[in-house]
Amino acid sequence: xxxxxxxxxxxxxxxxxxxxxxxxxxxxxxxxxxxxxxxxxxxxxxxxxxxxxxxxxxxxxxxxxxxxxxxxxxxxxxxxxxxxxxxxxxxxxxxxxxxxxxxxxxxxxxxxx
Numbered sequence: 001x002x003x004x005x006x007x008x009x010x011x012x013x014x015x016x017x018x019x020x021x022x023x024x025x026x027x028x029x030x031x032x033x034x035x036x037x038x039x040x041x042x043x044x045x046x047x048x049x050x051x052x053x054x055x056x057x058x059x060x061x062x063x064x065x066x067x068x069x070x071x072x073x074x075x076x077x078x079x080x081x082x083x084x085x086x087x088x089x090x091x092x093x094x095x096x097x098x099x100x101x102x103x104x105x106x107x108x109x110x111x112x113x
Contacts, residue, residue, distance in 0.1 A: 004071060008083060011090050012068055015097070019061040022100050026053040029104060033111050046107045053100045060093050 004012075030050040037043045067089060071082055 004068075004083065004086070008086055008090075009068075012064060012086070015064060015090055015093050016061055018097055019057045019064075019093075022057045022097065022104070023054050023061075025104050026050045026057070026100075029107060029113070030054075032113065033107075037111070043111065046110055049103055049107055053103050056096065057100060060096055064089065064093060 027050070030047055033043050033047060033050075039047065067086060071086065074082075
């Protein structure tokens with residue numbers, strides 16, 4: 001069984017938490033827009049953006065969780081290449097999270113919320 005360093009687990013768990021928060025924020029904002037303004041020409045693009053944010057956050061969360069389970073269940077000890085691969089993937093998720101958060105902020109601004 002492979003064991004990951006505590007630092008790697010903390011980074012991964014923090015990313016999972018942020019992805020869950022993004023999912024909540026995007027879903028909540030989409031519902032708020034739909035509830036206040038409905039589905040109109042002025043809101044449809046932003047509602048689509050928020051749906052895309054939710055889907056990207058879910059996909060990243062699923063991939064990260066799957067990778068953690070695969071590492072934990074592997075029969076070999078966690079080697080440097082596996083850890084480097086996880087850190088690289090976590091870095092790409094962090095970059096993606098920044099874009100998702102920016103999209104949410106943009107939609108809020110577009111809808112003046």
